[in-house]
Amino acid sequence: MTVTEPGSYPRRRDVRGSRGVRDVREAGDVRDVRDGRPQRAARGATATATAVRPPAPRRAPEGAPPRPAANEVTLIHAGDDPRGRHASSSGEGFTRLVLLTVLGAAVPGAGLVAAGRRFWGWLVLLPVLAGLGAAAAVLLTGRLVPMARSIAFDPQAMLVIAAGAALGALLWCVVIVATHASLRRSPGVGRLTRAQRLGSLLLVTALLALVVAPSATAARYAMANHDLLENLFGSESRSGNAPDTAAANPWAQVPRVNVLMLGADTGSDRVGTRPDTIMLASIDTKTGDTTLLNLPRQLEDVPFPQGSAAAKAWPKACEEDGEGGCMLNAVYLFGTLHPEMFGGTAKGNDPGVEATKEAVAAATGLDVDYYAMVDLEGFQQLVDAMGGITLNVPRDIPIGGGHNLETGGKYPITGWIRKGQAQELDGYEALWFARSREGSDNNDRMARQQCVISAAVQQYGPVELAAAFPSLAKAAERNIQTDIPAGELDAFVTLGQVVKGGDLRALSFTSANISTGDPDYDALREMVENALYPAPPAPAASAAPSASSSAVPAPAESPADPHQAVDPSTTC
Incomplete structure (x- = not known):
């Protein structure tokens, strides 16, 4: 609250508001300023003046701009950044926005935490980290391939995967958009130029496409596999020579x-x-x-x-x-x-x-x-x-x-x-x-x-x-x-x-x-x-050295016996 003694000349105050610089002058009134608007003191309030000796001026370092005098007015213009010396420049803020948006898309929830939305960020991030940990455990224990194959041949599991891919993609897209919007409002990001706003839009669109495309492919593969399992393959074995599907080697007892x-x-x-x-x-x-x-x-x-x-x-x-x-x-x-x-x-x-x-x-x-x-x-x-x-x-x-x-x-x-x-x-x-x-x-x-x-x-x-x-x-x-x-x-x-x-x-x-x-x-x-069950080939007879110096040509290779199985590649 600013107090003016009765009868004194009021000090000029320039207050930054929504429409620029405004002068507030009113002699004999008690006023304060909230949110850039002058407020009249409550009726009946008593103004009390307190004389305070101003501190002695300090000598400014050489090369530094001169300090304003005690009775000078400092104007805060509409183009100035009201956040002070901690505010980021437009370029630095946009770089931060891009990097954290990409991080939030790659690791859902991380961008929300960085934007200050800690509750929602950890609510998303913890399940993601738990899922990554479970996947790493399956991979390190060597159970990935057997588990994937058992799921791939289960038609009901294919329905779950298709639905999960669609729902997961939707939630992921919501997180990306929410992350970017939260970062835009965070203190570390300044006002964006028109080109930066366009770049942000293109970035978010690309990230959404990177999520939707593989999710749609996964859902399409899952539904194709489900239909194939349901319509082509039976549910019960009719063979008397079936493998033991519960054994590590299902064909061990089937030669x-x-x-x-x-x-x-x-x-x-x-x-x-x-x-x-x-x-x-x-x-x-x-x-x-x-x-x-x-x-x-x-x-x-x-x-x-x-x-x-x-x-x-x-x-x-x-x-x-x-x-x-x-x-x-x-x-x-x-x-x-x-x-x-x-x-x-x-x-x-x-x-x-x-x-x-x-x-x-x-x-x-x-x-x-x-x-x-x-x-x-x-x-x-x-x-x-x-x-x-x-x-x-x-x-x-x-x-x-x-x-x-x-x-x-x-x-x-x-x-x-x-x-x-x-x-x-x-x-x-x-x-x-x-x-x-x-x-x-x-x-x-x-x-x-x-x-x-x-x-x-x-x-x-x-x-x-x-x-x-x-x-x-x-x-x-x-x-x-x-x-x-x-x-x-x-x-x-x-x-x-x-x-x-x-x-x-x-x-x-x-x-x-x-x-x-x-x-x-x-x-x-x-x-x-x-x-x-072909008979093993007869051992080749060792040829005795010949005393004659003349070489005898080897006999031509006989054609394949039509009564024996042959490698198809030799006739193709």
Whole structure:
């Protein structure tokens, strides 16, 4: 409060207000100043003057600006910073604003604490620190990969992750905006220029995008995985050779697992679905060595287990008209027309596939534990989802051609896959590389199909699968059918890692080693046994030194034995 004695001349006071400098003069009044506005003293207040001797003036240092006299008036202009000598300059304040905003986005809550919002800052920061600590503990104890895989194969966990990603992104964005707004009002940040305000807006927008984009991707991956698990994989195992999913090594008690791979052809000129590709992959679970047994679709007199209803009905009832003369690719239709022989039409059971599994098992002497069937048109989508495939094309392969099975008419050739090494093929070209019939027989087609399988195993790793996962999952959901349950997927991922380190061999049953019209199934089973458990190679005989000075040329390498499994890469 400023006191003026009655009758005295009032001192001029310049008070900074919202509209600049104002003079306050009023003789004989008692006034104080609050918030830049002069206030009249309460009525009835008594003014008391106290004489105070002013302190002796001090000598100013040389070079310093002169001090104002006691009766001089110091004006505070509107452009001056009212915060005094502790206020930051515009450049320093903007730098602080940028750094703390970025810090608050990287570590949610830290920026709020720095802005003075300690309660809200610690309320956000403590859960973040707890989560980071838990993640570090999981990482250091080596439980990250097993935990991630167990979550990845749980459809309910995928829903939680998708919802959590969306909610977490929303809260994170709110924290970023609140942090920046709080910092703008903090004492350490001065008034921003127009360019700085624009820069702040762009900074916050970029930080929000960095949060929203990965969160949206995570939610999209989670929902794609959820749909794939729910729609493609079953809930219960139907195999009698299932892995122990609770064990550290789920395949320890399963020395070998056999998976039937079918390529279904549902062309408009065909009656029902007929597998165009029939392969049995036999996997050694300890070494990862895999043998592909490629069965020709035109294999006749296919056996069924003795005493079964199918063995009695086949081949008389294999076709809808019951005329017989059926081949292996007609077994699927036979099962579809007679579901009562193959487990019925309950959910999760495909009588056509079950019939094919029984026929392949009886023909090869191996139990078929699981199957996976892909529609040939869907194969194109799968390859496209993976970004294509690299194949060696031994000769020009026609696109199109062949004959209509109903009318006998010839299909036109619409294009060519040109000969060359390491050709980059898209899904459409890879499909025709595997299925083209024009100018080739079934033996040639089976060899090309083995090349496609071999190339896919070698080229498609975890990184490629993860990058293409959303589109791959959609294509797989529409075009793949399997009886592998979701609860065993983790075990199959473990097995897949072992297979990547093993050897891949293939044995095709062609006219070179079997008669498809009148096959000897005992001989076929013997070839299967030798392919899975080959005899160790005989030791090379040491050659005695020759007295003759003339060199004898080494004999030419003999061609591969068609009765033995070979590395597909040698023929691709």
